[in-house]
Amino acid sequence: MFGFWKTWKALEARGIMGINRRNADYVLKYNKRSLYPIVDDKIITKERAIAAGIHVPQMYGIISTEKEIDKLDEIIGGRSDFVIKPAQGAGGDGILVVADRFEGRYRTVSGKIISHEEIEHQISSILTGLYSLGGHRDRALIEYRVVPDQIFKSISYEGVPDIRIIVLMGYPVMAMLRLPTRQSGGKANLHQGAIGVGVDLATGLTLRGTWLNNIITKHPDTTNAVDGVQLPNWDGFMTLAASCYELCGLGYIGVDMVLDQEKGPLILELNARPGLNIQIANDCGLTLRTHAVEARLEELKAAGVTETPQERVKFVQEMFGHIPQVEG
Ligand SMILES: Nc1ncnc2c1ncn2[C@@H]1O[C@H](COP(=O)(O)OP(=O)(O)O)[C@@H](O)[C@H]1O
Ligand SMILES: [Mg+2]
Missing domain, CATH: 3.30.470.20 (ATP-grasp fold, B domain)
Incomplete structure (x- = not known):
C-alpha cells in the first residue's frame, strides 16, 4: 500500500x-x-x-420484464456460449459469461456450473436494478460471447x-x-x-x-x-x-x-x-x-x-x- x-x-x-x-x-x-x-x-x-x-458483439435478445424471462430459451437457441449483462451495469457487476453447456446445465468462463433456474434468477436481479446505476429498473441483454x-x-x-x-x-x-x-x-x-x-x-x-x-x-x-x-x-x-x-x-x-x-x-x-x-x-x-x-x-x-x-x-x-x- x-x-x-x-x-x-x-x-x-x-x-x-x-x-x-x-x-x-x-x-x-x-x-x-x-x-x-x-x-x-x-x-x-x-x-x-x-x-x-x-x-459490436451481436445482440441475441433483450429481456425487459419478469414475464419475458420465459423467452430465455428461445433467445439462447441452440447456442452453448453467450453473455448476459445488465444494460445499465458498471464495473463488471452482474455479468454472466457462459462458455459451455454441461449435462443440462451451463459452465461459466471461470468454470462454475450453474442451472437454468440460477440464470433466470440472475436475470430477475438485473431487472430489479440490483446492478444498475442508481438502482433503477434495468433490462438484461443477451449477446455473443x-x-x-x-x-x-x-x-x-x-x-x-x-x-x-x-x-x-x-x-x-x-x-x-x-x-x-x-x-x-x-x-x-x-x-x-x-x-x-x-x-x-x-x-x-x-x-x-x-x-x-x-x-x-x-x-x-x-x-x-x-x-x-x-x-x-x-x-x-x-x-x-x-x-x-x-x-x-x-x-x-x-x-x-x-x-x-x-x-x-x-x-x-x-x-x-x-x-x-x-x-x-x-x-x-x-x-x-x-x-x-x-x-x-x-x-x-x-x-x-x-x-x-x-x-x-x-x-x-x-x-x-x-x-x-x-x-x-
Ligand atoms: N460479450 C462478451 N464476451 C466475453 N466477455 C465479455 C463480454 N462482455 C463483457 N465481457 C467481460 O466483462 C467485462 C465487463 O464488461 P462491460 O461490457 O465492459 O461491462 P461493465 O460496464 O460492467 O464494465 C469485459 O471487460 C469482459 O472481460
Ligand atoms: Mg467495462
Whole structure:
C-alpha cells in the first residue's frame, strides 16, 4: 500500500489527474447530460454503434420484464456460449459469461456450473436494478460471447482482456490493456481484480502493469511478462476509439474494446466517467496530455478547421508516443 502512495505522489508532480479535477474540468465540462443515456445504457450504445457502422458483439435478445424471462430459451437457441449483462451495469457487476453447456446445465468462463433456474434468477436481479446505476429498473441483454484473439493466451487468465482508451474530444489521450486474472472471474474490470497494463499510444507496445494497486511486470496466474507485448492492429484500435466521439457526442469518455478471434476489433462499451488508475499503469499523469489536446483544439478553432479521426490519431501519436525521436 505504501508503494502505491509513493507512486501516486511521484505522479502528482507529473500532472496526475485526481477525481475532483476529472469531474469538474472534464466530465462536467465535456459531457452533456442529455447524452448520458447513449453510454449509460449498453443497448442504446449498441444501436448507435451499429448505425455508425462500428462493430459490436451481436445482440441475441433483450429481456425487459419478469414475464419475458420465459423467452430465455428461445433467445439462447441452440447456442452453448453467450453473455448476459445488465444494460445499465458498471464495473463488471452482474455479468454472466457462459462458455459451455454441461449435462443440462451451463459452465461459466471461470468454470462454475450453474442451472437454468440460477440464470433466470440472475436475470430477475438485473431487472430489479440490483446492478444498475442508481438502482433503477434495468433490462438484461443477451449477446455473443467474445473469444479473445490467441495473442492474449500467454498473458491472460480465462475471460476476455479489453483495451481501454480515454478519448478527449475525439483525441485518444491514454490507453491501457486490462487482463482478467483468476481473481477477476474472467472479467477485465480492475476492481474485480484484473490487471491494468499501460500501452504506448504510438506503437501499441505494452508497458508495465498495475494489479490491486501494486506495480507488476508479470501476470500473477500465468507468470508471463505483461510488458513488451505488441498489440495487433494498433492504429485500427486508436482510430476506432477516436471515432467514438462522433458516435456518442460526449467529449470525455473511456472506450472499451476487445479483439475477437474471428470478428476482429469490437466496441464493448463507452464510459462517461472513466477511472483514473490508467495513470498508474502508464506511469504518467493525464493532465499534461489533456492540456495539450485542449491547446490543439484552441489552435484549430482559431484556424477554423477540425480534424478527422485519422488526423487526431496522428497528432496524439506524435505528441504522446514513447518512441524515441531519431536525432539529426
Ligand atoms: N460479450 C462478451 N464476451 C466475453 N466477455 C465479455 C463480454 N462482455 C463483457 N465481457 C467481460 O466483462 C467485462 C465487463 O464488461 P462491460 O461490457 O465492459 O461491462 P461493465 O460496464 O460492467 O464494465 C469485459 O471487460 C469482459 O472481460
Ligand atoms: Mg467495462
